[in-house]
Amino acid sequence: GAVVSQHPSWVICKSGTSVKIECRSLDFQATTMFWYRQFPKQSLMLMATSNEGSKATYEQGVEKDKFLINHASLTLSTLTVTSAHPEDSSFYICSAHRGTQSPLHFGNGTRLTVT
Amino acid sequence: DQQVKQNSPSLSVQEGRISILNCDYTNSMFDYFLWYKKYPAEGPTFLISISSIKDKNEDGRFTVFLNKSAKHLSLHIVPSQPGDSAVYFCAATTDFGNEKLTFGTGTRLTIIP
Numbered sequence: 001g002a003v004v005s006q007h008p009s010w011v012i013c014k015s016g017t018s019v020k021i022e023c024r025s026l027d028f029q030a031t032t033m034f035w036y037r038q039f040p041k042q043s044l045m046l047m048a049t050s051n052e053g054s055k056a057t058y059e060q061g062v063e064k065d066k067f068l069i070n071h072a073s074l075t076l077s078t079l080t081v082t083s084a085h086p087e088d089s090s091f092y093i094c095s096a097h098r099g100t101q102s103p104l105h106f107g108n109g110t111r112l113t114v115t
Numbered sequence: 116d117q118q119v120k121q122n123s124p125s126l127s128v129q130e131g132r133i134s135i136l137n138c139d140y141t142n143s144m145f146d147y148f149l150w151y152k153k154y155p156a157e158g159p160t161f162l163i164s165i166s167s168i169k170d171k172n173e174d175g176r177f178t179v180f181l182n183k184s185a186k187h188l189s190l191h192i193v194p195s196q197p198g199d200s201a202v203y204f205c206a207a208t209t210d211f212g213n214e215k216l217t218f219g220t221g222t223r224l225t226i227i228p
Contacts, residue, residue: 006158034215044159044204044218093158095216103149104216106158 003027004096006107013084014115021079021110023050023094029074030096034104035067038091050077050094084114118142119207121219129227134192136222138205141186145207149216150179150190153202162203163190164211192224200226 005024013019023033033050048069049057056069066088068080081088093109120139128134138148146167151159165172165179165188172179178191192199202223206216 004158009156036218043220046215046217049215091156095158101211103161103164103211105161106151109156109158111156 003098003105004094004107006094006110008110009108010111010113012113012115015085016083018080018082019084019112021081021092021094021112023077023079023096023107025075025096025098028096028098030077030098031074033071033077033094033096035069035077035079036093036095036106038093038109044093047079047092050079052077081112084112086114088112089114116141117220118145119205119217119219121203121205121222123222124220125223125225127225127227128195130197131194134190134195134199134224134226136190136192136203136205136224138188138190138219139186140188140207142207142217143186144209145217147208147211148179148181148188149206149208150177151204151206151218152199153204153221159204166211195224195226197226197228200224 007022031052035047036044038044047062050069050071052071058064071077095104095106149164150162153159163174163177165181181188202221204221205219208214208216
C-alpha cells in the first residue's frame with residue numbers, strides 16, 4: 001500500500017493566489033522529504049529537500065520565496081506555491097525514504113493548474 | 116547538464132516478448148541505480164535497484180544490468196505484459212537510503228497485445 005500520501009491530487013487556482021500541497025508519511029517518520037516537479041513529457045526534477053525542524057535546501061534555480069517549504073513534524077511536509085503564475089502549472093510530487101537502505105517512495109502527485 | 120539519460124523516448128514491444136530499456140549516466144560518483152514505473156497523474160513506483168558493486172539484479176520478471184565501465188544500465192522485462200505499459204524512469208544516487216535521486220528523461224513502454 002501507499003506509504004506517502006499527498007493532498008490535494010489536483011488543484012486549479014487563479015494567478016496571484018497561493019496554493020498549499022501537503023505530503024505525509026503514513027506509517028513512518030521522515031526527517032527528510034524531497035519535492036520534485038515534472039513538466040509534461042519531461043523528467044522529474046528535484047526542487048528542494050525538506051528537513052524536519054530546519055530550513056529546506058533548494059536546488060539551483062528554484063526560488064525559495066516562491067516555493068515555501070515547511071517540515072514542521074516528522075510526518076508532514078508542505079509546499080506552498082506563492083503568487084502562482086501560469087508557468088507554475090506542473091505536476092508536483094513529494095517523496096521520502098521509509099528507512100535507511102530504503103528506496104524513495106513517492107506520493108501520487110498534485111496536478112497544479114494556474115489560470 | 117543531464118547526468119542520467121534515456122535516449123529512447125518510446126518503445127513498443129509485443130506481449131510475451133522481452134522489453135529492454137536503456138539508461139546512461141555521466142556522474143561516476145553514483146553508487147546506486149533504480150528503476151521506477153510511472154502511470155499518468157500518479158507518482159513513480161519503485162521497481163528494482165542495483166548497487167554499483169553488482170552487475171546484475173533480478174526480481175521476478177525484472178532484471179537490471181549494470182555496466183559500470185560503460186556507465187550504462189538496462190532494465191529487462193520478460194515476458195512483457197499489457198500492464199507493463201507505462202513510462203519508465205531510471206534514477207541514480209550517491210547514497211541509496213538517504214540521498215536525493217537524479218532521474219533520466221523516461222521511456223514510454225507500450226506493450227502490444
